[in-house]
Amino acid sequence: YLVGVGRADCTGPVAQVPLMGYANPDQVGGGLLSRLYSRAFIVAEPEGSKRVVFVSADIGMVSQRVRLEVLKQLRSKYGELYRQDNVILSGTHTHSGPGGYFQYTLFWITSKGLVQPTLKSIVNGIVKSIDIAHENMKKGRLFINRGTVENSQINRSPFSYLANPESERSRYSSNTDKEMVLLKMVDEDGHELGLISWFAVHPVSMNNSNHLVNSDNVGYASYLFEQEKNKGMLPGEGSFVAAFASSNLGDVSPNTRGPFCANTGESCDNPQSTCPIGGAAMCMAKGPGKDMFESTRIIGQNLYLKAKELYEKASQEVTGPLSSAHQWVKMSNVSVELNATHTVKTCKPALGHSFAAGTIDGVGAFNFTQGSVEGDPFWDQIRDQLLGEPSNETKACHKPKPILFNTGEMTWPHPWHPDIVDVQIAAIGSLAILAVPGEFTTMSGRRLREAVQSEFDSHGTPGMNVVIAGLCNVYTHYITTYEEYQLQRYEAASTIYGPHTLSAYIQLYRGLAKAIALNGTQELSPGPEPPLFNVTSLTLLPSLSAESAPANKNFGDVLEEVRQEYREREVAEVTFVGANPRNSAENATEHNFLTVERYSNISSSWRVVLNDASWDTRFYWSKGTRGQSNVTIEWHIPAGTEPGVYRLRYFGHYKKRVNLFRVITVPFEGSSSAFQIT
Numbered sequence: 001y002l003v004g005v006g007r008a009d010c011t012g013p014v015a016q017v018p019l020m021g022y023a024n025p026d027q028v029g030g031g032l033l034s035r036l037y038s039r040a041f042i043v044a045e046p047e048g049s050k051r052v053v054f055v056s057a058d059i060g061m062v063s064q065r066v067r068l069e070v071l072k073q074l075r076s077k078y079g080e081l082y083r084q085d086n087v088i089l090s091g092t093h094t095h096s097g098p099g100g101y102f103q104y105t106l107f108w109i110t111s112k113g114l115v116q117p118t119l120k121s122i123v124n125g126i127v128k129s130i131d132i133a134h135e136n137m138k139k140g141r142l143f144i145n146r147g148t149v150e151n152s153q154i155n156r157s158p159f160s161y162l163a164n165p166e167s168e169r170s171r172y173s174s175n176t177d178k179e180m181v182l183l184k185m186v187d188e189d190g191h192e193l194g195l196i197s198w199f200a201v202h203p204v205s206m207n208n209s210n211h212l213v214n215s216d217n218v219g220y221a222s223y224l225f226e227q228e229k230n231k232g233m234l235p236g237e238g239s240f241v242a243a244f245a246s247s248n249l250g251d252v253s254p255n256t257r258g259p260f261c262a263n264t265g266e267s268c269d270n271p272q273s274t275c276p277i278g279g280a281a282m283c284m285a286k287g288p289g290k291d292m293f294e295s296t297r298i299i300g301q302n303l304y305l306k307a308k309e310l311y312e313k314a315s316q317e318v319t320g321p322l323s324s325a326h327q328w329v330k331m332s333n334v335s336v337e338l339n340a341t342h343t344v345k346t347c348k349p350a351l352g353h354s355f356a357a358g359t360i361d362g363v364g365a366f367n368f369t370q371g372s373v374e375g376d377p378f379w380d381q382i383r384d385q386l387l388g389e390p391s392n393e394t395k396a397c398h399k400p401k402p403i404l405f406n407t408g409e410m411t412w413p414h415p416w417h418p419d420i421v422d423v424q425i426a427a428i429g430s431l432a433i434l435a436v437p438g439e440f441t442t443m444s445g446r447r448l449r450e451a452v453q454s455e456f457d458s459h460g461t462p463g464m465n466v467v468i469a470g471l472c473n474v475y476t477h478y479i480t481t482y483e484e485y486q487l488q489r490y491e492a493a494s495t496i497y498g499p500h501t502l503s504a505y506i507q508l509y510r511g512l513a514k515a516i517a518l519n520g521t522q523e524l525s526p527g528p529e530p531p532l533f534n535v536t537s538l539t540l541l542p543s544l545s546a547e548s549a550p551a552n553k554n555f556g557d558v559l560e561e562v563r564q565e566y567r568e569r570e571v572a573e574v575t576f577v578g579a580n581p582r583n584s585a586e587n588a589t590e591h592n593f594l595t596v597e598r599y600s601n602i603s604s605s606w607r608v609v610l611n612d613a614s615w616d617t618r619f620y621w622s623k624g625t626r627g628q629s630n631v632t633i634e635w636h637i638p639a640g641t642e643p644g645v646y647r648l649r650y651f652g653h654y655k656k657r658v659n660l661f662r663v664i665t666v667p668f669e670g671s672s673s674a675f676q677i678t
Helices: 064-078 106-111 116-135 216-229 292-313 353-357 377-387 392-398 442-458 482-487 501-517 581-587
Strands: 002-009 015-020 028-032 037-044 051-057 087-091 138-148 179-187 192-198 241-245 258-261 283-286 316-318 322-330 335-337 343-345 403-405 420-428 431-435 465-469 558-560 571-578 594-600 605-611 617-623 629-636 644-659 662-671 675-677
Touching: 002 116, 002 138, 002 179, 002 192, 002 241, 015 106, 015 581, 037 116, 037 192, 037 216, 037 241, 051 116, 051 241, 051 322, 051 420, 064 087, 064 116, 087 431, 116 581, 138 292, 179 292, 192 216, 192 292, 192 465, 216 241, 216 292, 241 292, 322 501, 335 501, 353 403, 377 403, 392 403, 420 501, 431 442, 431 501, 442 465, 442 501, 482 501, 571 644, 581 644, 594 617, 629 644
Parallel strands: 051 087, 192 241, 431 465
Antiparallel strands: 002 037, 015 028, 028 617, 037 051, 138 179, 138 316, 179 192, 258 283, 322 420, 335 343, 420 431, 558 571, 571 629, 594 605, 594 644, 617 629, 644 662, 644 675
């Protein structure tokens, strides 16, 4: 094949924008722990015109808005080379990236609307990563490997999983998928290019009390692998690209110690995930570490170590033709043939009561509990007043789900949920990547993979490696099995197209697999094109206005100085007169907020050893009154840091009023005093 890899920044605004994932409006960005990247991989047939693009971006999920804008840019740059059928966009599902990049109304509620700077940085970052991969295409080879990852996940809805037939469960040794699938890429001389790893775990090691933008456990795994392969480079630099992509992670948590009551410390591993005192709001899962930062590193390191082992031992070469199949489907109206006599249908989208309960990884508001199959008269009345009562048809279709948000029948200011959804498979030789538009649970993913595998087998392409890539192309929440749906825990309440959603997807993906196996992808009907709503910017974000420094101080002045001396494993910390980091994001796409610099006696100059993409640094912004704000930079000095003289620097932009009508953005910087590491 011809192979190209690329990586580009897609961080966006790190302050004042609600983070996307836990749907908690109080969880607003207030700084940066690690940068977010889009990682792109292009595989092409050396002679033919066939290509496949796979992108894994450090974002909560790919939205339809992002996908449509990316495809539009690719079309204007490359014509018909990169299209909806051969470009897969997948989100890692970090819950610590900025929100606001959706066109459907439901996602505006917790994201403060459509946030143009977030949307722009994601779209531009994805396109740039594809550009870099496109420019770096060279002859190469692909190898696949798979192995088991231990101690890194638990099923967070085990009672739902148990609703699946015993005969089916007995074929598996665990209630989570522990297998990691890894694709290794080298050029024809054996030089290393990159890798994609697929593994099912929620990147929620960082919980909903976190305000620092970061890529969570899977992002830390990418960072470790890339740091190892790009020796001597700063984080985010270097040519080797390692993506840790999402899979069927719907019911899979990295918080391996399981759920405990925050107030009493007792286990709350019960069907309702509720505590005797304080109810469901007190039931939270704990990670393996002493805090969320350590848990993130432990899980990320587990993934990295397994990937490293699989990468080094990968010997099964991937060869064969490339193909891709894609359809748009009106997901609210799919007829599914269960058998010769039974046909069922999907429903208009709706969310159940337990959606508001959240999960043990991030509890919801207002003390809703998971597993509610009865509505609540109080909330139902509020819903009817605000949003209108669901039609009898929708109520019946979703049974036993009590509907909280009847999103499929809500169209103001435009639809609340997608109606038209992408289904897509890309085949690279013996590897079939199923790009799914949401979060399949463990058993849903197993059923889908098995169905697609048997479809390939029965049409003359046996032995395919079938892998699920999660959170692709458009976000449609969760997909549980029919049996799990009956219990109406969070994942089931969030299966928005009703109890037969999974059966519908299985039927659709079978159709795509058959088309690929029989070389009939040209005959697939493209389906109804999704809408692109004309929303430029509708946001409740505070506007950026002129800022000021305290009396007798300038922007970038030190307010609290570092100590003169530190040891490894201590935290060097400095506080500056700061400015809103959003100014920088809107001014320069790849703005670096901080550096750690070491003094070199040989050259008598300062050398940058770390930037803000490092997981050892933390950048905090806190807003004060009267247009003032502070920035604190922490460096958590790792064991093995070279002794010597260091300093911390800060780079920002402030808004300055020039006259009544004009505010300009002015760059500034600040530096701590020099300090010694002994």
